[in-house]
Amino acid sequence: MSARAAGSALVPDRDLVDGILHSGDERAFRELYRRYTPRLLMTAMRLLGGSEMDAEDAVQETWIRAVRELAGFRWKSALPTWLTAIACNVARDQLRRIRRRAEQEPVRDDQPSSSPRTGETIDLERAITLLPEGYRTVLVLHDLEGLTHDEIGSALGIAPGTSKSQLSGARRSLRMLLNPVEEADDVIR
């Protein structure tokens, strides 16, 4: 992650975490925040289907949960991986809330559909946001954030095998969204 890229002059994560835990050091927190928030924000945006506003709310909640649970973090995984797992759970909670809200609101005919028209070519970023939530989560965590199936399994509370099958489904769906005609032909053949 960016911490590694920035070089050895950086204060180690563990020292910053100690500062936060022992004295609620705001400077240490700001340092950690600036180190990992850009990546968390991008991940949250993808998990939430592209809404920057929702993603910012998720990132804020992620940091609050993270600092609250920081004392229990045992450094068995890297700090960014742990943060990503928290962000993922926050995003899932948020999606549940958004879905509940949407179910209560009346459906309007003039709202544009987010699904691509038949044969329409869309870019990869949009295709990811169009994946079903479970597929999208595993694909983002594995193919973009580099988490292993074990890490995904422990973050989402699922078996690593489930994570693998979700990833396969996600990749298949992604191909169909990106190349609808070719994939349809493959299915027919």
Added chain:
Amino acid sequence: MSYDEELTREEQAALESLPRAREPSQLLEERTIRALRNEGLLALSSRQRRSRALVAAMIAASAVLFLGGIATGQWLTNRQTANTIAAMERNNAMQAAMLVQRTGSAYARAIAALSHMPDSADSRYVAQGREVALTALYAAANEVVRLAPDDPVVIRILQVLDHDREGADSTFDGTHRVIWF
């Protein structure tokens, strides 16, 4: 794509080309810090501590000034009231003493005048004058004993007058010679 099949090189490249980070707004950092402070998860910065201490000190100073003002006002008012009451009491006591003195002198002068009357030998007027004088003396002694309950002179006067009145009651003929207003 088979179960758990690998991404093609193109797909992998496409995924790798996607941005991994996005700069958040400055607002997000500040509101996150604020939320953490509100939850007590982060300490206040020294500047904020100073500013909070300053506000607290200002509030305390205002409260002290306000309460001090009230206390001073009350003290001044109480002192003035106490002085006024004391002065009134002093005046009243002095006036009452002067009144006693004046009335007592008038009382003594009236009895003296009665005794100097040419017809004072008339037993009717003597008895009336005596009754008036003794009744007034009895009433006065009763008041004085309230002022000085252990005064032996007043006690003796009252004992003598009580004795005299008891004797008078036993020989009372049903008519008083004095009409009190």
